[in-house]
Amino acid sequence: MFEDLDFPPYPSLRKPLAHAPALCAEDAALPQGRHEVRATEANLMQVMLEAQPQALFLLDAAGLILEVGGAWETLTGLKAEEARGRPLLEWLRYDRAHYPAALRRGQGVLEEAELLTRRAQHVVRVIWAERGPMIAGSLEPLKVSAQRTFDLSERLNHTERALDEAIHLLGVSQDAWQAEHIRRIVDFAQRLAGAAGLEPQDIRAVRWGAALHDIGKARVPQEILHKPGPLNALEYEVILQHPLWGVQVLAELPFLPAQTVDAVRHHHERWDGHGYPLGLREGAIPLVARIMAIVDVFDALTSVRPYKPAWPYQDAVEHLIRESGRQFDPELTQLFVCEVLGFSHLLPRFEAGQ
Structure with a gap:
């Protein structure tokens, strides 16, 4: 599903995918090998998608997850079947006063959001863009300074x-x-x-x-x-x-x-x-x-x-x-x-x- 979409600017994703057909050009010259080539390209794209450091997601108009890919399971600790049909915002914490339309329409970047699931807790950058009736995007883990970690811990303790x-x-x-x-x-x-x-x-x-x-x-x-x-x-x-x-x-x-x-x-x-x-x-x-x-x-x-x-x-x-x-x-x-x-x-x- 993901390989057919024009994602928001992910240079690391576009570059390897752009060269995927070239890797199979020699076989593509043989008519009897066309079906094998298509399968090879699809498999290669899938491997590349799964190797991305970002967690990829696709949402419907209501903000519910249709599909996930890339490093989704590694980053979130959630399997694809656990995520489908649930709102992505269920696991994200950010300043909604400054980003009232985040992950709902248009395109944009949340430079710093907290990802909280049952098995994972990270600070991530969220990138998203409207694609027709859907929203495509990614979660990218950020390196957090010791001071930021302390601040987050203190804020959580205060909230508790x-x-x-x-x-x-x-x-x-x-x-x-x-x-x-x-x-x-x-x-x-x-x-x-x-x-x-x-x-x-x-x-x-x-x-x-x-x-x-x-x-x-x-x-x-x-x-x-x-x-x-x-x-x-x-x-x-x-x-x-x-x-x-x-x-x-x-x-x-x-x-x-x-x-x-x-x-x-x-x-x-x-x-x-x-x-x-x-x-x-x-x-x-x-x-x-x-x-x-x-x-x-x-x-x-x-x-x-x-x-x-x-x-x-x-x-x-x-x-x-x-x-x-x-x-x-x-x-x-x-x-x-x-x-x-x-x-x-x-x-x-x-x-x-x-």
Whole structure:
């Protein structure tokens, strides 16, 4: 796909491609060799594209990734199939006040943007240009000075502290139970994420997702949230909207990691596909949301609410085991029960499939 496009000015890309046909000129003189020559040229172009130091991308009019190439996987840590259909801006941080139309139309250069994915963090130069209904461009890694690295680290630390404080104040402003609920599930979630082997930046995203997972309930009337009896059909339909309302709220916070938004959107999905809002199942549910589903339910069961007493820990753990493989990711459930809660004596129940 990329070899048919006139990319923005990449001298290192154009120069080798311009000479590709010449490398096969001798064979091209033979009629019977024409098909082999075309295949050789195509293969050569593909090798050259993959050898580029830049990560190449092609976006549709909505900014969603159609195709990637060059050093994309090396630079971003994302496979092509993970990237297709997702917005490139999900992984880029830059001054949008100065570049309001970046990667949307026309052409231009972002001299310094932060590339943040689950597996990579770089400062990159972004070059893009409109090509009909599409946007073609590249990400080029930049060498960052020690001072710049320190500044970025300090800014990230400051942002983390400010966000943690804002989340704490948000919980306190709602009610005392909600504040304690947030405190507990943040602790459970980051411990489970650590037990699952997540990297520090991913654990940070899990922590924020745990703290913000129910932010959409701010739009749910209090009389529904705290109703002592069962909800009617209309009230239940209102409750079902809170994950999507939460995502709308987080749209105003573009610096949040994608995993944090995933936690808010998908924490009520079920392993068997019978959850909401999208009915995702098994591995299609983002990992952070699978973590949230377990810790949220466990804390809800073991807490006093207007409509129920607190369950004993043992009963709540047994509920998690029964729902393992139905409501919850079985591997994460076993990690939570055995590694986080310390109920390793129940391990035989997992092995027996109980």
